Amino acid sequence: MITIALTKGRIEKDTVKILTQAGFDMRFMADKQRRLIFTSPDGAFRFILVKAPDVATYVEHGIADIGVVGKDVLIEHPGAYLEMLDLNIGVCKFAVASVPDYNPLDHKRKKIATKYPTVATAFFQAKNEDVEIISIQGSVEIAPVLGLTDAIVDIVETGNTLRENGLVEIEDIRRISARLIVNSASLKNNDKVMAFIDKIEEIVGKTEVSFDEAING
Ligand SMILES: Nc1ncnc2c1ncn2[C@@H]1O[C@H](COP(=O)(O)OP(=O)(O)OP(=O)(O)O)[C@@H](O)[C@H]1O
Numbered sequence: 001m002i003t004i005a006l007t008k009g010r011i012e013k014d015t016v017k018i019l020t021q022a023g024f025d026m027r028f029m030a031d032k033q034r035r036l037i038f039t040s041p042d043g044a045f046r047f048i049l050v051k052a053p054d055v056a057t058y059v060e061h062g063i064a065d066i067g068v069v070g071k072d073v074l075i076e077h078p079g080a081y082l083e084m085l086d087l088n089i090g091v092c093k094f095a096v097a098s099v100p101d102y103n104p105l106d107h108k109r110k111k112i113a114t115k116y117p118t119v120a121t122a123f124f125q126a127k128n129e130d131v132e133i134i135s136i137q138g139s140v141e142i143a144p145v146l147g148l149t150d151a152i153v154d155i156v157e158t159g160n161t162l163r164e165n166g167l168v169e170i171e172d173i174r175r176i177s178a179r180l181i182v183n184s185a186s187l188k189n190n191d192k193v194m195a196f197i198d199k200i201e202e203i204v205g206k207t208e209v210s211f212d213e214a215i216n217g
């Protein structure tokens with residue numbers, strides 16, 4: 001049996017769409033209620049529904065052979081899994097944002113609020129800029145409004161949360177999308193895992209890895 005870890009929440013619907021297009025009967029997801037583990041009718045696949053960072057954990061430890069999770073999570077939680085495909089769903093970006101009078105060229109040591117300290121630290125280090133990172137668990141946009149920090153590093157999708165809280169985008173950091181990850185032993189030892197990946201690749205198309213991706217992972 002192959003186990004596939006899916007991220008609960010935002011990217012769930014689009015993931016199910018891809019799996020359905022790939023020929024899986026995913027109707028159980030329509031009325032899943034509070035269940036978190038599902039087995040396909042033929043007993044060949046098991047799907048588990050977990051929080052995003054836990055997808056990486058289950059795949060890394062070989063409990064799940066395959067996982068679907070956002071690139072944002074993979075950057076913050078690097079581990080021993082292989083990233084195989086860009087699924088082109090859950091597309092958004094990391095950006096720096098702040099209040100309109102923020103001056104990025106100001107020489108003072110800035111404070112940056114974020115849920116993504118690894119991303120924020122790497123971004124400012126690459127600019128040779130020494131900043132203080134303040135970790136925030138959510139509603140990050142209010143930190144510069146309330147004067148906790150000078151700016152934020154956060155996910156931007158539609159831009160609505162920034163606009164509705166009076167923030168503006170200062171600089172793009174990188175594109176984010178959901179990725180298919182795999183446990184390396186599963187890939188080596190189980191032909192069905194490669195067959196599954198091939199099937200998904202037919203649906204989402206071959207992904208060109210951009211220069212940015214190649215150097216930043
Ligand atoms: N507007 C967005 N905000 C956050 N993540 C987004 C957005 N748009 C797409 N995504 C992608 O969707 C994935 C899942 O997001 P979701 O909000 O369900 O989980 P999460 O970020 O772990 O949030 P939470 O902590 O609220 O459960 C993210 O990891 C990211 O790759």
Ligand SMILES: O=P(O)(O)OC[C@H]1O[C@H](OP(=O)(O)OP(=O)(O)O)[C@H](O)[C@@H]1O
Binds near residue numbers: 139140158159
């Ligand atoms: O550009 P937008 O389409 O407005 O989306 C971006 C917002 O969505 C996410 O927050 P989420 O809803 O996950 O809540 P959080 O603040 O608790 O992380 C993210 O952290 C931004 O706040």
